[in-house]
Amino acid sequence: TQLLEQSPQFLSIQEGENLTVYCNSSSVFSSLQWYRQEPGEGPVLLVTVVTGGEVKKLKRLTFQFGDARKDSSLHITAAQPGDTGLYLCAGAGMDSSYKLIFGSGTRLLVRP
């Protein structure tokens, strides 16, 4: 069974601080996605990384896929209250993308 472990589980920081969220597995994934979820809503896709070592930037968010395609990180620079939410990583297996495996999530609170 493929598992994705996210850390930390909870993060409470002051506006303007930087943070990094980690997503780790012992399994290799063909691709990995990051979602953000707000209360009462479904997750919304932020980015997909496909190539080992790939780095993608989305404004103040930087996503990296590990060289071995077993891990990923999300770095937020100068966090803002609007970044508050649940961040989920999700991996697609090497055989197919039918069964997307989700991590347990990192709940981020950015205080003004």
Add this chain to the structure above:
Amino acid sequence: NAGVTQTPKFQVLKTGQSMTLQCAQDMNHEYMSWYRQDPGMGLRLIHYSVGAGITDQGEVPNGYNVSRSTTEDFPLRLLSAAPSQTSVYFCASRTFDRVLSGANVLTFGAGSRLTVL
């Protein structure tokens, strides 16, 4: 464009009762799926479908049935609800492609919160 619509938003059941969670999408997506979300456990795949008439099991299929008679609809049935099925349920759809790429965006509904007493 409504996207993925789930009904009901909230439901309370007694143990042993049956019910169906409805999911409809208007994006002509071949792939549809059901997830449940529990505190500290992320989302777990229950069942999925890659097209009308085709369904398959995910990680946690026990206690749930699905069918896919049309491209648009993918209902989730609980035949005999149990307290362990108390959860938030999400339906999601995307265009079908064997290799997930950045072009394949999984679109989620707003969720259905189910409580089984």
